[in-house]
Amino acid sequence: xxxxxxxxxxxxxxxxxxxxxxxxxxxxxxxxxxxxxxxxxxxxxxxxxxxxxxxxxxxxxxxxxxxxxxxxxxxxxxxxxxxxxxxxxxxxxxxxxxxxxxxxxxxxxxxxxxxxxxxxxxxxxxxxxxxxxxxxxxxxxxxxxxxxxxxxxxxxxxxxxxxxxxxxxxxxxxxxxxxxxxxxxxxxxxxxxxxxxxxxxxxxxxxxxxxxxxxxxxxxxxxxxxxxxxxxxxxxxxxxxxxxxxxxxxxxxxxxxxxxxxxx
Amino acid sequence: xxxxxxxxxxxxxxxxxxxxxxxxxxxxxxxxxxxxxxxxxxxxxxxxxxxxxxxxxxxxxxxxxxxxxxxxxxxxxxxxxxxxxxxxxxxxxxxxxxxxxxxxxxxxxxxxxxxxxxxxxxxxxxxxxxxxxxxxxxxxxxxxxxxxxxxxxxxxxxxxxxxxxxxxxxxxxxxxxxxxxxxxxxxxxxxxxxxxxxxxxxxxxxxxxxxxxxxxxxxxxxxxxxxxxxxxxxxxxxxxxxxxxxxxxxxxxxxxxxxxxxxxxxxxxxx
Numbered sequence: 001x002x003x004x005x006x007x008x009x010x011x012x013x014x015x016x017x018x019x020x021x022x023x024x025x026x027x028x029x030x031x032x033x034x035x036x037x038x039x040x041x042x043x044x045x046x047x048x049x050x051x052x053x054x055x056x057x058x059x060x061x062x063x064x065x066x067x068x069x070x071x072x073x074x075x076x077x078x079x080x081x082x083x084x085x086x087x088x089x090x091x092x093x094x095x096x097x098x099x100x101x102x103x104x105x106x107x108x109x110x111x112x113x114x115x116x117x118x119x120x121x122x123x124x125x126x127x128x129x130x131x132x133x134x135x136x137x138x139x140x141x142x143x144x145x146x147x148x149x150x151x152x153x154x155x156x157x158x159x160x161x162x163x164x165x166x167x168x169x170x171x172x173x174x175x176x177x178x179x180x181x182x183x184x185x186x187x188x189x190x191x192x193x194x195x196x197x198x199x200x201x202x203x204x205x206x207x208x209x210x211x212x213x214x215x216x217x218x219x220x221x222x223x224x225x226x227x228x229x230x231x232x233x234x235x236x237x238x239x240x241x242x243x244x245x246x247x248x249x250x251x252x253x254x255x256x257x258x259x260x261x262x263x264x
Numbered sequence: 265x266x267x268x269x270x271x272x273x274x275x276x277x278x279x280x281x282x283x284x285x286x287x288x289x290x291x292x293x294x295x296x297x298x299x300x301x302x303x304x305x306x307x308x309x310x311x312x313x314x315x316x317x318x319x320x321x322x323x324x325x326x327x328x329x330x331x332x333x334x335x336x337x338x339x340x341x342x343x344x345x346x347x348x349x350x351x352x353x354x355x356x357x358x359x360x361x362x363x364x365x366x367x368x369x370x371x372x373x374x375x376x377x378x379x380x381x382x383x384x385x386x387x388x389x390x391x392x393x394x395x396x397x398x399x400x401x402x403x404x405x406x407x408x409x410x411x412x413x414x415x416x417x418x419x420x421x422x423x424x425x426x427x428x429x430x431x432x433x434x435x436x437x438x439x440x441x442x443x444x445x446x447x448x449x450x451x452x453x454x455x456x457x458x459x460x461x462x463x464x465x466x467x468x469x470x471x472x473x474x475x476x477x478x479x480x481x482x483x484x485x486x487x488x489x490x491x492x493x494x495x496x497x498x499x500x501x502x503x504x505x506x507x508x509x510x511x512x513x514x515x516x517x518x519x520x521x522x523x524x525x526x527x528x529x530x531x532x533x534x535x
Contacts, residue, residue, distance in 0.1 A: 020266070044265065046265070054474070076480065078474045083452065091379060
């Protein structure tokens with residue numbers, strides 16, 4: 001089936017959700033992936049937003065953020081962020097989530113804080129230095145990265161976004177790899193995969209370094225390696241992710257009423 | 265969403281010996297009495313109960329020797345009906361250990377659990393014997409920022425919150441009219457919540473006014489339709505005052521060691 005890279009990314013992300021999970025979908029394209037999973041194969045997937053909107057089924061196009069009123073359609077409950085993030089996420093109730101990133105690294109750490117000139121990153125400079133580009137910050141992603149039982153990273157696959165080490169850890173993945181995250185004692189388990197516009201990366205169970213697990217019908221191992229900023233290891237069993245079925249794509253386009261995923 | 269409607273017996277059967285339960289409401293108001301009566305019939309032992317101000321649902325379990333530990337700020341039947349006879353008897357006979365707090369300390373313990381931290385700090389409390397005598401529940405600690413003293417209250421995570429509400433749908437979305445006391449917090453602090461509701465209503469009721477939803481469905485393990493489920497206590501807007509004859513009959517039963525007969529009578533009438 002003909003589909004755009006973003007549609008493939010949304011479907012590959014949505015396939016990571018199981019029926020009955022309690023989830024936070026995030027905002028933007030990841031939200032379409034979540035609502036697609038609900039419609040496609042996980043009718044009892046339960047979602048809420050970090051702002052405390054529960055059980056909604058957005059209408060009228062892609063909500064631009066968690067404060068967009070379109071996100072409230074058909075909601076069964078409204079509370080607030082203290083409840084949603086401070087209690088339900090922080091105490092470890094959430095099964096699965098999606099987090100986006102400006103930059104990630106080979107251990108799945110997330111940077112949404114800023115981009116620095118090479119050599120001036122705070123971890124290299126040993127102090128806080130001024131960023132070249134100041135980004136919009138962690139938002140609720142840090143709480144989700146620490147508290148969700150697992151989470152999916154959904155990132156556009158570009159070399160500048162896939163760094164050997166992120167300039168700044170806004171939200172923790174597996175930190176410096178191995179057992180470094182486990183030692184932190186988070187209630188949440190860490191990123192289970194990175195789903196991109198080119199393929200799917202998964203963490204090595206021991207080193208926690210992300211390797212290439214699958215490419216898409218329209219991408220290749222070579223293209224993915226070229227667009228990754230570290231020497232990406234490739235699974236011995238690397239495979240093509242199943243092409244979207246007609247049903248999967250029809251369900252996605254029924255959710256993506258305004259065609260947000262068909263633009264890219 | 266998953267349907268969770270069941271009868272009272274099935275909901276009560278979710279509870280296991282030794283578990284920590286948080287019954288909602290406040291003293292006589294929205295105490296989950298029908299649930300408490302049915303649970304008292306089961307003969308479980310060593311239950312632990314926590315909430316700020318407990319009511320007849322808790323007291324009858326004390327009267328039936330089902331409880332070994334209580335966490336409360338207040339446990340009584342107010343000016344009209346006096347001391348809680350089951351609790352009083354269990355404590356005076358040394359069968360029940362009480363972890364007493366001011367209500368806010370119980371709230372702090374529940375907030376800690378709701379937020380996923382091992383304790384919650386609060387102001388005040390020191391100088392009372394509550395602190396000195398319960399080092400397993402309270403400690404005075406210093407702020408790492410400026411040394412200010414605060415009291416750390418250990419988290420309480422109930423296995424179940426049991427809440428009597430006005431309306432619920434078959435999935436567990438629940439609405440409380442009037443004050444919710446600590447019920448919303450209990451649902452976030454507990455591992456799971458059991459809802460007994462005056463009435464089962466369609467989900468659209470919640471979608472029409474989501475701001476009025478007290479408990480979202482995914483926190484809920486069971487929904488039981490229980491009209492007049494707080495009696496002989498009361499329920500805001502539906503039956504606004506205690507059932508005087510019922511309260512007196514209960515007190516008389518505890519006084520005369522006739523609780524099993526009382527229990528048989530009230531549960532038979534509900535069945």
